Amino acid sequence: MRYPGLSIVIALLACGLASCSAAKEPPSGQAAADKQQNFRIDDRDTKKGEELQAKLMADRSVSRSDYEQAVKAVGECFSRYNLTFSNEGWDPVANRTIDFTFGNEKLSDDEVLGYGDGCQRAYLEKIQEAFVTSSKPVMNPAVLKESQACLKQHGIQPTMTETNVHDLLASGGKPAFKTVVKCIQESAHKIYPSRSIHVSG
Structure with a gap:
């Protein structure tokens, strides 16, 4: 184990x-x-x-x-x-x-x-x-770019000035909370398929 x-x-x-x-x-x-x-x-x-x-x-x-x-x-x-x-x-x-x-x-x-x-x-x-x-949370650039693209596909317009999870959540707003988190997880898994991905901070 x-x-x-x-x-x-x-x-x-x-x-x-x-x-x-x-x-x-x-x-x-x-x-x-x-x-x-x-x-x-x-x-x-x-x-x-x-x-x-x-x-x-x-x-x-x-x-x-x-x-x-x-x-x-x-x-x-x-x-x-x-x-x-x-x-x-x-x-x-x-x-x-x-x-x-x-x-x-x-x-x-x-x-x-x-x-x-x-x-x-x-x-x-x-x-x-x-x-x-x-330290301040800063998302990997490739994951951030993929996450922003995912948000656009779901009808959410990112500011394109985001740098971390909190920024992306703010861009999506409370109603889109789950969608934003899912986008981040899926984007990170796409780029790092063998990694255990945890959305926090």
Whole structure:
């Protein structure tokens, strides 16, 4: 079983504005959390990750390069616990997170999530939160162009000055909300057919 990384989980939580498809969403609940606690990453990884995040945030800002370095470190942490790592790259809808999945069919879900969540907390969590908070969503140009064309096909006239999801939703207006979201999803899937697309931010 493969699970989504932090960026995809955040998008899933934001999906009040759209129906989202993705890799299997991690199970929630105290019972699941208790079981996962049995599979914790080594204290050395926890310390190393905390030191990396502190170093990257030393100037009180997080750049795309900082974020990419943290994601690379997460992937290396995964490998130390026999988890495969698939980096899908920057989210084409908002460009504020890097989408990735992790897993190992030979391990139990509790093992995968216990080690996987541990690596993400140690190496990425604070970095991602800081980057998402401080950056503005900017849609991939190709996805934006395709989305605008889709809106026109549905009788919605975009301003052609849009740069993100919120701009497109504003151009469509509340009555066209679902149509706009569908256009964005379909446009992104058309250009990135193998990606899990999440419309948020």
